[in-house]
Amino acid sequence: MKLKRIVQIIATIAQNSYLPAIFSGGLYQGVLKRACTPILNCWGCPLAWYSCPMGALQHFIGLRLFPYYIIGLFGAVGMIVGRMACGWLCPFGFLQDMLYKVRSVKLRLPEWCSYLKYVMLVGVAIIVPYLVGEPWFCKLCPNGNLIAGLPLILTDKSGDLRALIGWHYYMKMAILIFIVFLSIPIKRFFCRTFCPIGAIYSIFNRFSFLRIKVDKDKCIECESCQMVCPMHVPIYRSPNHIDCIRCLDCVKVCPTKAIKHEPR
Amino acid sequence: MKRLIFIIFVVIFIASIIYGGKLGDFEETETVGSVMCLSCMGIE
Numbered sequence: 001m002k003l004k005r006i007v008q009i010i011a012t013i014a015q016n017s018y019l020p021a022i023f024s025g026g027l028y029q030g031v032l033k034r035a036c037t038p039i040l041n042c043w044g045c046p047l048a049w050y051s052c053p054m055g056a057l058q059h060f061i062g063l064r065l066f067p068y069y070i071i072g073l074f075g076a077v078g079m080i081v082g083r084m085a086c087g088w089l090c091p092f093g094f095l096q097d098m099l100y101k102v103r104s105v106k107l108r109l110p111e112w113c114s115y116l117k118y119v120m121l122v123g124v125a126i127i128v129p130y131l132v133g134e135p136w137f138c139k140l141c142p143n144g145n146l147i148a149g150l151p152l153i154l155t156d157k158s159g160d161l162r163a164l165i166g167w168h169y170y171m172k173m174a175i176l177i178f179i180v181f182l183s184i185p186i187k188r189f190f191c192r193t194f195c196p197i198g199a200i201y202s203i204f205n206r207f208s209f210l211r212i213k214v215d216k217d218k219c220i221e222c223e224s225c226q227m228v229c230p231m232h233v234p235i236y237r238s239p240n241h242i243d244c245i246r247c248l249d250c251v252k253v254c255p256t257k258a259i260k261h262e263p264r
Numbered sequence: 265m266k267r268l269i270f271i272i273f274v275v276i277f278i279a280s281i282i283y284g285g286k287l288g289d290f291e292e293t294e295t296v297g298s299v300m301c302l303s304c305m306g307i308e
Contacts, residue, residue: 034290043296051293059296060289069284069293075277079270139306149306164307172306209270264270 004087004247008094014049015091016147021046025155036070038077039090040197042141044148046155052144054197058125058135074197078204082211086191086198087230087245092143093191097230099183107185108232113193114243121196137196139168142176149173187232192243202242209264210246212239218258225250225259235259 015037018028027046036053043051053070060067077085086093100106125137138144149172156162182189191198214236225235228250231243235250239259251259284290 029294031294033296034294036293051296056293056296060292063292065292067284067289068280068287069289072277072280072282072284075280076274079274079277145306153307161307166307169306207270207273209274264267 004249007088008091008097011089012091012094015041015089016045016047016049018047018049025157027152036073037089038073038085040092040141040143040195041090042138042144042148044144044152046148046151048147054125054141055135055138058129058137061126061129062133062135064130074200075204078201078208080209082205082208082240082246083198083201083244084210084246086195086201087247090191091147093188093230093245095146096183096188096190099180100187100230102184104184109186109189109192116193117195117199117202120194121199125196140172140175142172142179142190145172145176188230188245191245192231198243198245205240205242205244208240211262211264212244212246212250213260213262214239215258215260218256220256220258222255224253224255228253 021027025046027044028049032049033043033051035050036056037050038053040054041048041050041052043055053073057067057070060070120137124140128134128136149169153161153165153169179190179194186192212235219236221236223234223236226232229235229244230247230249231241231245233241233243235241235244236258238244246261248261251261
């Protein structure tokens with residue numbers, strides 16, 4: 001098994017392993033929830049130890065407080081490794097990697113779709129929460145429904161939560177099905193088009209300490225790097241592309257060893 | 265020079281985390297779910 005897969009599995013378990021929730025219901029609400037993971041991982045997941053930074057960001061914006069902690073977290077992680085956390089630590093990214101392995105017709109995403117995530121970040125995760133005081137990205141987030149909504153509803157013994165299900169739940173379910181369905185033919189569909197955390201980290205890709213470099217003299221433009229890339233990034237043309245998640249698969253696959261990862 | 269600018273920015277961001285912590289951001293983050301959990305679950 002590849003090192004990246006092992007890290008993804010360990011990261012998923014490390015972030016979501018509050019086992020008492022399985023036996024006694026409810027979710028972890030202890031002191032570790034003061035810390036945010038650097039990636040999308042819902043606060044409401046019964047197994048989650050930590051908070052989601054996107055939920056926390058919207059919470060602070062909704063309260064009209066400057067989110068020093070969250071901005072600092074995103075900035076420090078982004079400056080050091082760029083978008084690497086998306087490639088190695090994100091459970092929802094891991095799920096999409098697995099879904100793409102399902103045999104099906106494969107489709108390419110138009111390049112302009114990569115810019116939709118900035119609309120999601122600025123519009124849905126910043127402006128709307130500021131205006132209405134509610135976390136509207138969380139209201140749409142497919143990961144929240146997958147790891148929080150579904151398990152909590154399915155394990156609701158009292159039926160109190162099920163009684164509250166309405167149009168919003170069904171809308172989130174439809175979004176989740178839409179994302180899962182499109183992640184089978186399209187590489188990391190959600191990460192490339194809608195993830196606001198990916199949008200934040202992508203800004204740092206060009207400035208981060210960890211960088212990808214391509215030796216143009218060695219590169220034969222065989223496109224092997226783009227084929228193996230989980231984000232379908234043309235690494236040989238744009239090594240620090242906004243969608244590069246620093247998974248380093250391209251480094252291993254390059255037949256002429258033209259691609260390297262190195263500190264700034 | 266580039267490395268120096270990089271280090272300055274990292275220090276600023278880490279200082280932002282510490283300053284946020286002093287303002288009570290960690291405690292506020294802990295309470296996020298009590299406000300938003302229903303949003304995550306898609307129920308009102």
